[in-house]
């Protein structure tokens with residue numbers, strides 16, 4: 001239950017408030033407003049002007065409070081990332097939910113975090129004492145405390161996203177994201193299962209991605225699908241992603 005609500009006007013004020021016990025950031029509030037068993041104080045981020053989208057050379061810098069819908073409507077966001085954002089939640093939720101809140105609340109079924117992970121996304125994380133840059137990969141494994149202020153994705157990559165879900169608008173039970181750099185570097189990630197999306201491959205070229213997908217999902221068994229099914233689908237979708245990237 002939210003028992004105290006703060007709406008600071010500056011980042012410094014927000015970071016100071018966040019040093020207090022049981023005090024957490026409030027992004028779009030779509031998850032936090034569902035209610036929690038414990039009392040919590042929230043620091044609403046909406047006045048901090050963290051909702052800008054900036055192209056900086058070969059990178060897109062996304063403010064932490066950009067909504068999922070604003071990203072879906074941006075000319076700078078790739079079609080594959082847009083597909084992933086669209087699958088994350090229905091329109092009304094996308095209009096409120098922020099990109100940072102989505103990353104923090106995500107589990108392995110999140111299509112957009114699966115795609116962001118393939119892109120080797122970087123996060124800027126602040127607290128009252130310092131600012132640090134973390135890869136999304138590291139963030140998902142360690143979940144450090146602190147306020148995410150921006151998310152940076154490379155623009156000089158080709159990307160592809162493929163998925164299987166029970167209905168067209170449902171969250172995928174298997175999704176595959178592929179990102180490829182001019183150097184040949186290829187990152188393959190799998191979503192639709194578990195606590196975090198899986199990095200199946202980060203190689204200097206794209207050979208062996210179907211095998212990497214199969215290996216990564218060898219234990220991906222839950223109430224939504226068997227591991228055998230996910231292994232086959234992950235291999236098929238990886239192949240489709242690669243074909244799609246080669247045709248760009």
Ligand SMILES: Cc1cc2nc3c(=O)[nH]c(=O)nc-3n(C[C@H](O)[C@H](O)[C@H](O)COP(=O)(O)OP(=O)(O)OC[C@H]3O[C@@H](n4cnc5c(N)ncnc54)[C@H](O)[C@@H]3O)c2cc1C
Pocket residue numbers: 024025026027028029030031032033034045064065089093096097098099100101102103104105106107146147148149
């Ligand atoms: C009815 C309903 C049920 C849902 N159930 C789930 C579910 O069970 N699991 C799930 O993953 N998603 C669930 N979602 C989806 C959830 O709404 C999304 O994950 C959403 O994108 C969260 O974004 P938000 O900005 O609304 O986050 P908020 O609800 O504002 O915050 C979510 C979490 O992120 C933290 N946070 C927000 N911004 C920052 C920041 N800048 N830096 C650091 N921390 C931050 C908050 O402190 C909080 O812990 C549900 C949505 C709805 C409407």
